[in-house]
Each structure stands twice: as C-alpha cells, then as structure tokens.
Amino acid sequence: MSRPVYLDYAATTPVDPRVAAAMAQCLTAEGDFGNPASASHEYGEAAAARVAKARAQVAAAVGAEPQDVVWTSGATEANNLAIFGVAEYYREQGRHIVTARTEHKAVLDPCRELERRGWRVTYLVPDAGGILRPEQIAAALQPDTVLVSIMHVNNEIGVIQDIAALGAICAAHGAWLHVDAAQSVGKCAVAFAEFGVDLMSLSAHKVYGPKGVGALLLSGRGRAEKVHLRALQFGGGQERGMRAGTVATHQVVGMGLAFEMAAPAAPEESQRIAGLREQLWQGLAGLGGVFRNGDPRHSVPHVLNVSFADVEGESLLAAIRGQLAVSTGSACTSALQEPSYVLRALGRDDQLSESSLRFGLGRFSSETDIETAVAVVGGAVTRLRRVGGR
Amino acid sequence: MSRPVYLDYAATTPVDPRVAAAMAQCLTAEGDFGNPASASHEYGEAAAARVAKARAQVAAAVGAEPQDVVWTSGATEANNLAIFGVAEYYREQGRHIVTARTEHKAVLDPCRELERRGWRVTYLVPDAGGILRPEQIAAALQPDTVLVSIMHVNNEIGVIQDIAALGAICAAHGAWLHVDAAQSVGKCAVAFAEFGVDLMSLSAHKVYGPKGVGALLLSGRGRAEKVHLRALQFGGGQERGMRAGTVATHQVVGMGLAFEMAAPAAPEESQRIAGLREQLWQGLAGLGGVFRNGDPRHSVPHVLNVSFADVEGESLLAAIRGQLAVSTGSACTSALQEPSYVLRALGRDDQLSESSLRFGLGRFSSETDIETAVAVVGGAVTRLRRVGGR
Amino acid sequence: MNYNALTQRYFDAAPTAGVLEGTDVHRGASGHRAQGTWVQFDLRIDAGIIRSARFLCFGCPHTIAVSAWVAEQGVGTALRAALRAASRAALPESVLDLSRRFAVPVEKRGRLLIIEDAWIAALRCAAAQTAH
Amino acid sequence: MNYNALTQRYFDAAPTAGVLEGTDVHRGASGHRAQGTWVQFDLRIDAGIIRSARFLCFGCPHTIAVSAWVAEQGVGTALRAALRAASRAALPESVLDLSRRFAVPVEKRGRLLIIEDAWIAALRCAAAQTAH
Numbered sequence A, B: 001m002s003r004p005v006y007l008d009y010a011a012t013t014p015v016d017p018r019v020a021a022a023m024a025q026c027l028t029a030e031g032d033f034g035n036p037a038s039a040s041h042e043y044g045e046a047a048a049a050r051v052a053k054a055r056a057q058v059a060a061a062v063g064a065e066p067q068d069v070v071w072t073s074g075a076t077e078a079n080n081l082a083i084f085g086v087a088e089y090y091r092e093q094g095r096h097i098v099t100a101r102t103e104h105k106a107v108l109d110p111c112r113e114l115e116r117r118g119w120r121v122t123y124l125v126p127d128a129g130g131i132l133r134p135e136q137i138a139a140a141l142q143p144d145t146v147l148v149s150i151m152h153v154n155n156e157i158g159v160i161q162d163i164a165a166l167g168a169i170c171a172a173h174g175a176w177l178h179v180d181a182a183q184s185v186g187k188c189a190v191a192f193a194e195f196g197v198d199l200m201s202l203s204a205h206k207v208y209g210p211k212g213v214g215a216l217l218l219s220g221r222g223r224a225e226k227v228h229l230r231a232l233q234f235g236g237g238q239e240r241g242m243r244a245g246t247v248a249t250h251q252v253v254g255m256g257l258a259f260e261m262a263a264p265a266a267p268e269e270s271q272r273i274a275g276l277r278e279q280l281w282q283g284l285a286g287l288g289g290v291f292r293n294g295d296p297r298h299s300v301p302h303v304l305n306v307s308f309a310d311v312e313g314e315s316l317l318a319a320i321r322g323q324l325a326v327s328t329g330s331a332c333t334s335a336l337q338e339p340s341y342v343l344r345a346l347g348r349d350d351q352l353s354e355s356s357l358r359f360g361l362g363r364f365s366s367e368t369d370i371e372t373a374v375a376v377v378g379g380a381v382t383r384l385r386r387v388g389g390r
Numbered sequence C, D: 001m002n003y004n005a006l007t008q009r010y011f012d013a014a015p016t017a018g019v020l021e022g023t024d025v026h027r028g029a030s031g032h033r034a035q036g037t038w039v040q041f042d043l044r045i046d047a048g049i050i051r052s053a054r055f056l057c058f059g060c061p062h063t064i065a066v067s068a069w070v071a072e073q074g075v076g077t078a079l080r081a082a083l084r085a086a087s088r089a090a091l092p093e094s095v096l097d098l099s100r101r102f103a104v105p106v107e108k109r110g111r112l113l114i115i116e117d118a119w120i121a122a123l124r125c126a127a128a129q130t131a132h
Ligand SMILES: Cc1ncc(COP(=O)(O)O)c(C=O)c1O
Pocket: A073, A074, A075, A076, A077, A079, A104, A106, A151, A153, A154, A155, A180, A181, A182, A183, A202, A203, A204, A205, A212, A213, A214, B245, B246
C-alpha cells in the first residue's frame, strides 16, 4: 500500500540523503565517532573538527559568527534556554517580558512558568492576518522589560514578522530580543547580526536535518555588552559553560550540512513551492466556504493554512488521513481536539479554528501531490458537508 | 596512516553497525521520518510506534517499566533534570542534598548551583578504593534531606556502589534516591525497580548507541507516592510534560536497540574484557611505580585507571597519543591539566592524581590492542622517567 | 486518532446519511454546530413501526458513525415500546454499550447523549404527530 | 593538546636529555616535582665557553622541549657574557621569544621561568667553581 502524500513539512522534514550520509560517517568505528571533548587523542580531535565545521556552517547560513552558536537539543531547548537564561540572569534588572499570543508553546510555556515565579508577561495580539506592528512592541515595553521574544516565521500559518524593525526598537529600549527562527531557515532570509537580534533559536529538523538538535545564537553585537545567560543544565563545561552535555557529533554535523544546503537552494526552491501553494489554494478555494489563515503578503510559501466552514475538524482529518498527511493547528494531546490557539488569537471562531488544515510544502512536494491533495480534501469536505446537511 | 588503538570507551563508544542501520531507517523520506507527535497521520504514527518500542527496550534492559522512561538529550540532562527537578518540586519540604565528591560533573555542578540558590549539600568522601559505605549515607541524612544522588559506576575508576543498600536507607528515611547509571548498562547488572531507586540517569553513547540521547527513569514503586519533578524545559507537552521538545526518533531508536543488545552480550563480553584488563594491568605493573586506582574487587571490568610515579601527566599523554587513545582523569578544559578531583578525593597526591591514565575497554578491544598499549605506555613511561632523572 | 473497524466503516460509508422527504416524516435534532456536535434524525413510521430512518451530523467520526448505526439499527423498532421504556432504552442499544461497541474515548461519551437526545426528539415528534 | 612541530620534535627526541659525569660538571636546578615542574642543567665549561650541556626535566611537553633546546643551543656560549648581562639574556633566547618559538600557551609561560632559573643556577655554579 502506498503511503499518504506527505504535506506536513512544517511538523518535520525527512533528512536529506546527503545529510544522512554525513551523519553516518560520525557513528561507527570506522568514522569520526570520538567524543569531541576528548582532547587527548585524535579521535576526539577529528570529532571536534567536525563540530567546528558544523558551527561555521550554521553560522554562515544565518548571518552569524561561529562563536555565536550554542548547540542545543532543538529549538524547544533553545527557546527555554533563551527565556529562562536571560530572565534569571537579569532578574535583578527587571521582571517583565513581552511576547505574543501566537508564539510556539516552547515560548509560551516558559513564559507561563516565569509568571508562576513572579515575572510579568505581556502577550501581544497580532492583527487578523497574524502580523504584529512594531509600534505594538514599542508600546508594550516597560522600564523593567528585560526580554522581548517574538518568532520569525509562525509554524501554523507561515506569516513572517518584521524582525529588523523589532531589533531597532529593542536595542533603543535596552531590552534583549529573542527570536524563535525554527521555521525560517531555507524559507526566508535570516540575518542574525543584521536584524539586530540578541538571541535566536534554530532547529535542524524543519530543514532536512535531524531531529534532536538545534542551536541558540547569542550575540551582543551592536551593544556595548554581550548578552549573558544562566545555563539550564550544568556539567562538563561544554559550549563555554552555557550548555553542558556531550556534543553529539553526528547531530550537529547533520544540522551544519542541512543549513549549508538550505541557503543556496532557498530562492529557487521557494519560487517553485510558491507555485505549488498557489495551485493548492486555487484548488481548495473552489470548494467555497474556505478561508485562508495568515496574511499571504507576509508569508513563507511553504505553509498554507485553511479553515473550512461547516466541517468538523477531526472528521476532516479522519476522512483524508489515508491519503494525505497534514496537520491541524496544533497536535492534539488528548482525544479531544482543541481549536488552534493561534487561529483563535487571529479572531477566528471556534468552528473555523478547529476545522483548519495546515499544509506544509517542501523539497519533495510535486504538482501531483498537490493535485491529490485538492482532490482528497475536496472529496472529504463535500461529503462531510453533505452528511452535516450543508 | 593507521589510527591509534582506541581505549577510551568510557568517554564514548562507536555506534554498533546494527544500531546505525536502525537509525538510518528513521531519517530519510523512505523511512520513518515523521514527527512522533503528529497524531494526525501514519508518518507520525509509525514514528510513535518506533519510539514506543525503544521505550520498552530501554526499560527492559534496566528492569524498569516503559512508562518510567523520560527521554533526554543524554545523561547530563537527565542528571540536571533529576536534581533540579526534585529540589525545586520539593523545595518547601527541605533543602538538603547528599552526594559524593567522586560524582560526575553533571551531578556536582547542578549541586553547586543549588548551593548558590540556598540549598545545603553534603559531599561524602569515599574510602581510598572509591567505595562509599551505606552507613556513611545513613549518617549524612538530615530531617530535611530531600535527595540523595549517588552514581552507580564511576566513570574514571570504574568502581560500583552498592545501590540496593542505599535504596533501602533512602526509602526508610523518605529521601528520594537518584542514581547516575550512565556507565553501568552492559557492564554490570542494572535493576531499577529492584534496587529501590527513584530516579536513574542513562546515556546511550557509552554502550554503542548514539551521542545526544539518554533517559531519566522515574518511579516511586515501593513508595506510597510517585516522585514528582519540576521540568527544566517547557513546550509541546512531550514526555507527559516532563521534557518538552520533539522526540528524535532515530536517536531513541538507536538507544533502544543499543540497550537491547547490551543486556544479553554483557556476561560474555564482560568476562572477555576482564581478561584483557588483567593482561593490561599485569603488563603495566611490571614497570614499577604503578598504582591502580579504585578497588578492583568492586569494579566493572571495562575500566582500568592507573597512576604512574615520576611521570608528568601531560607528557605521558603526549608521548603515547599517536599510538594510543586514552584519557586522563578528566577532560582538560584549558591548556593547564588539572589533577583529577576524583583521584584527589581518594587520597592520591597531586602528582599521582595528575599522571593517571584511564583505559576504557570495549566491544572491539583485542589482545593485540592490549599488547600495543602495554608496549606504548611502557616505552613512554621509561623514556619520560629517564628524561626526568628517575 | 485511532478508530476501531466499526467506527471507521460507519464513518466512511455513513449509509443512512441524509433526510427523508414527505409529510409523514418526523424529525428530531440536538446539539449545536458552534459547539462542535449537532445531530438530526428523520423517521418514517408505519403502523407504529420505524420503517426508515436517516441522519445528519456535524461532529467527530465517532458521532457520525454512531448516528449512522443508530439510524440503520433503529429500523423495525416499535415506536411506543421505545418511548415507553426509560430513556436509556430508546436507542437500539444503551449509550454505554454503544460507547463500547464503537470504542468511544471517555472524554467523548457526552457526545453520545446528544445522539440519544436527537433520537428521542424524533421519536417524540412521531408519537405526538401520530397521536393526533 | 596541540604542539607545534618544533615542540613535538624536541619533546620526542629530547636530544640533550641526561647528565654529565665528572668533577668538572656544573649543575643547577629549579622547581619541584610535587608542583609539576622540575628542571636541571649540567654544564661542562672549557676556557669560559660552554662545551656541552645536558638537562633533566619533570614537566609538560613544552617544558621538556624548551629545556632540550636550551641545552642544545647553549653550547658555545661564553659563560661570563651570559652572566654579565641582565638575567633575560642568560638563556640563548629570551623567555618571550622562546614562548613564541615553541607556541607555549600563556597559562604555561611561568614554566619557562623555571627553566631560566635552572639555567642561571647552572651558570652561577660554573662561575663560582671556575672562579676558585
Ligand atoms: C516555531 C517553532 N518553535 C519551536 C519548535 C520546537 O523545535 P524542536 O522540535 O526542535 O524542539 C518548533 C517545532 O516544533 C517550531 O515550529
């Protein structure tokens, strides 16, 4: 039986075969399997050299310097390290944080935890298209605001925030700016230093690299002072004490190569994918009662998020699942599906927030995939509306 | 040029080829590359099934239940999660912790951080052989002791603590017992439930699995109450909220298979390795002025730690490095080598603490490797002693 | 998102989906689309016996499947008997038995009560109209 | 643990390691084994010129390599000239130049002072004995 068409690249991507091959070279006895912290022999040195190369590759792909890179187990850890790290390090300077309702849980949940510990958090509400105006951020800053955490590309609806504008505002105010860029690399330009960002979270598995590895970029360029952190985990002193734990050579090597490959491919790939997304949107729009979520003028081409009137979300997913792999707003953690909090923040009602599909397009998506998607979703929507009497 | 003989298995092991093959199946588009949290399609389900299998494999290898397993990025994170997690969750119940001077940095450094936050920590000193007496632990417990953290197998000298005895003492007192078992699996019996341990840290890369993945086992069996934690990182709700972040399918699959393979191989492999270690020890002892660190009656066969009188440590490493890959006590983080804090805790003087070599033997070690090691180390020690006038 | 074979089959085929036409059709509904679940049954009664039944449903796969099955299995039921008994006997099978048969997760069982309400409403409508 | 080629070569070969025998040998030492670095030089002087030199060293590769090089390069030096100048000129090359030549990390430069002390001690011993 053939597998469903995969259109869930925003959840995770397959690893590029070249990346998989590079990872394999760091695993077995014939390869560079040493512990990069083992300075006393050439197995360790060979691994350390691979790690150094990966660090340079990641930095180059996002306009950063190799020494800005702190390896983590993914963007979740990077977000947590940035938010707790800055909050706890600067706790005597102020306990107010600014973020947005449409952030990923890996930003919102650490913020909630900080509220529990006595911090105040302002959750900005974007416009109906998902966009934050820089003036909103400026207005939210308070004398004791230490951190602003705003994502670059939204994982559910694909909209892009104007990070450079935020960078200038935060720098002027003296608050550190953290950007969750887990969904950005390979999809739109990421320029860490140029944007004036202080901390940036990256993940490998959204861009044909392996799951379980990411990075936090740390810088203070343009500031008199470099941003400091309190670490989340302590131990062997790896990553200049900011993130203890054996660096997983194969993982960072995979991330480095994936990031290196992402940059040159991006413009061409993005154009092709924009075409596919348009094909998909046109096909679905023909059904009627179909609403596009997120401002398409400020979006990466890789994501199309659509709400369907008069269709129940779980039934929609169930009706297509054998043929199409897509996501609803957020992964359901219980048997009961909940409306996407991101779409709710955009002002969508419960029914439309809950009957959305997120199509994530990627490197291996084809026109045929899109034709299948349109046919399958069209069939399911039509049938479910009929069963529902609409 | 052929590579040096690898005798640093306690720092890290190469991944078993079967493990590498299983990992590869979870990476590329043809494999189970889905996000295990993607419940809406079969790519996610296939990944989740692999993760579930790995959970069962790890649990089975250490006498635990699948639901005891919380995936982490390694034993460093597991140790941090255990120590901070218990300390912060039970902070109103007491702020005293008992550990030992010979623990890994990934236990000692979190304990130091807790001291900074106002906890009291008792650091027990083992006997000259590296062994802690259960009575020592009992005597150290105070009314407000919430956690005892003692490692199973020491990473520098290979000695095994009597965990079952500690389990009984801690249970009677009502303190939670955390055990860092990063070096144990495949080297000696690990029986999580039987030992009466509440939290146990595991790592894959010490036992032919990949770097960058480990687990914290959590249980409260035998107690009225299950141990609770405050998480270190927050986000998508993975691992029942105890450890947010996308679970890296290929990594946990690698760990699961490595652990499954470790158990049946252990007795046979251990016996063979014990023979090699004896061969190594006899060969080195013949040099004179050679001291064995750690009580050999209570040690895993995979580690031999030896101090050399009248030899400077860094020169010893430099003299053998082209032919032999071993470690000194601790990885040097600066250009200056420091005496091993573990050997100092055993009462060795600075010179002997600093001129130690840790030989880590493993699955691919051969008699020829040992002969080479004896010849290379013998030559280096003799020459350096001559240069030093001894 | 896993459904047992029966749920999958009745969700996919929904054999009794639709409405009945005519003046002898009795209709009952329950739930709200805005709240995620809405169910409607149409019944045609002849000589006090349900001769045919159709359903419409806005809801999750379990709700659709159970509604479809109820409309199918309800045919042949004597109207009075179903209504005379306690409400739990109005359906062809109790809510608990249905939730077992279709492997409905606990959190979702409240939705079966909406099906039951719609079914009873249709029965009552029939009883009221045929009593005239 | 990386050494430049020169350090590696002099550490590996340590060509001047050893002691000189005889009553005309002048010896100087500095440092402590227990503290990690100890260096000794033996000199044979003829007509005020160092004719041969040997070293012993307990220390790191940099210390061994530099000691070996000093003993090798010191041969041919005029004893009085070396001692007359400021102590920084007693070695065949200044401590700073040596640390550059052998790529000695900053944290380790103090060890070169121990070499210098031992070398000066040997020179002084020679000067004292040949003055008699
Ligand atoms: C915007 C965003 N932030 C953070 C994450 C978490 O990244 P990771 O899966 O590497 O922990 C994701 C993806 O899951 C994401 O899309």
